[in-house]
Amino acid sequence: MVNQVRNIVIIxxxxxxxTLANELIPTLPEGYRILLIDALEYSFFPIAALRAAVVPGWEERIVLPLKTSTCFPSDSIHQVIAPNRVIKLKENLVVLEKPFEGTTEVRFYKAIIATGSTQPSPMRPSLEWNMKDYLDALKKSQQEIKQAESLVVVGGGTVGVEFAGEVRALYPDKQITIIHNRSTLLTPLTESSPSGNLNEKIPESYTSPPTHLKLANSLTNLVKGHTNLILNDKVIIPQPDEPSTESNWNGSFGLQPSLVTIRTESGKSVKADYVFLSVGNKPNSGLVRVTDPSAVEGKTGLIKVDEYLKVKSTIPGGENYYAIGDVSNAPGVKTSYIATVQAKSAAVNLINEIKNKPLIAYSPGTFGGLFVPFGPELGAASITLPYLGTWTVGSGMVRSMKGRKLLLDRWGGLWKGEEKVEILV
Known part of the structure; x- marks a missing residue:
């Protein structure tokens, strides 16, 4: 049976x-098998990772065992291959780190790269960690934050704002300072120039996606009532070879051995015993880069795809690879919602290829939104609706749509296996 099936490999x-695997389960014709490959033995929910790094008990909510029995129905031929890594892409096959069905080479009909992005812990675990290692790291983070008295957040993008909000909600008496290099939090599409005109275009970047100016202003006004904000300034990060004293920050992040001084380019100084580096996602596109460097954008690291989400590659067999989600340069803000839209589009085209039907161009749609919670109860969001434009909403909608549950209830809908998983919402 195994020798007769054609594999759809999802990396x-x-x-x-x-999401792609779930979309394919009911639609794949007989004779096709999904192989879902991941480097980790567990799945984690990054949307709630910052809360799990701050609030005790939340670490148990964001991890689940990743295996065939939790992902696929009992009567299917589909399989999860985890923990295992794809170490090389070839024409019509991938090479695994560890053997599967007696070989490290897995042939496929089509392969989809959905390797997402990388971030430092606690946002995402190290690929070397098992589930216990990740849970222990989150618990350690919780203890260190509890111990700290004065925290500095370097960077006021969505990650920095959400981290500060989680700490403020649990520990309202701690001193929290956010230092950001813009005139508002986030990265607004336009900012006021020195003359006051809204004519300065902010270049789009992957790690800090452009946001609507109204959202940036709304969130800034909210956050400055609960934290210290230093805007239009940058933290001076000491180099490893620079001499340091006990009272000056040495450039390390996390809990400091004592109260240290953080300095900015404008000459300001802030005392802190905990430093959080707020960094955006970096595409996990190394597999494609070593195979075909021309298929990866040099500036962003995103995999180049065409209108059908197929990888733009000139190497033999390149036409059999797709790329979706955070790792792809397809249009749309890098959010979980857009990732699922791309997965559904790729599923349609995979079935169309099997049935020799025309492919359908991907579209992110006209609906869009960015919800930025500041703890469970506060936050701001922008929502773009067809014909109505972009609207900014406040804490009430953010609290009900995302802030309190952080979409954990929706994560539960992904698990279709015979072995039921328990989502602690």
């Missing part, structure tokens, strides 16, 4: 990869 059990 990465991310939101995009897991």
């Amino acid at each position: 990465g059990a991310s939101a995009a990869g897991h």
Whole structure:
């Protein structure tokens, strides 16, 4: 039976990869098998990772075992291959780190790269960690934050704002300072120039996606009532070879051995015993880069795809690879919602290829939104609706749509296996 099936290989059990598998389960013709490959033995929910790094008990809510019995129905031929890594892409096959069905080479009909993005812990675990290692790291983070008295957050993008909000909600008496290099939090599409005109275009970047100016202003006004904000300034990060004293920050992040001084380019100084580096996602596109460097954008690291989400590659067999989610340069903000939209589009085209039907161009749609919670109860969001434009909403909608549950209830809908998983919402 195994020798007769044609494999659909999905590299990465991310939101995009897991959603794609679910979309294919009821539609794949007989004779095709899904192989969902991931480097980790467990799945984690990055949307709630910052809360899990701050609030005790939340670490148990964001991890689940990743295996065939939790992902696929009992009567299917589909399989999860985890923990295992794809170490090389070839024409019509991938090479695994560890053997599967007696070989490290897995042939496929089509392969979809859904490897997502990388971030430092606690946002995402190290690929070397098992589930216990990740849970222990989150618990350690919780203890260190509890111990700290004065925290500095370097960077006021969505990650920095959400981290500060989680700490403020649990520990309202701690001193929290956010230092950001813009005139508002986030990265607004336009900012006021020195003359006051809204004519300065902010270049789009992957790690800090452009946001609507109204949202940036709304969130800034909210956050400055609960934290210290230093805007239009940058933290001076000491180099490893620079001499340091006990009272000056040495450039390390996390809990400091004592109260240290953080300095900015404008000459300001802030005392802190905990430093959080707020960094955006970096595409996990190394597999494609070493195979075909021309298929990866040099500036962003995103995999180049065409209008059908197929990888733009000139190497033999390149036309049999797709890329979706955070790792792809397809249009749309890098959010979990857009990742699922891409997964559904790729599923349609995979079935169309099997049935020799025309492919359908991907579209992110006209609906869009960015919800930025500041703890469970506060936050701001922008919502773009067809014909109505972009609207900014406040804490009430953010609290009900995302802030309190952080979409954990929706994560539960991904798990279709015979072995039921328990989502602690």
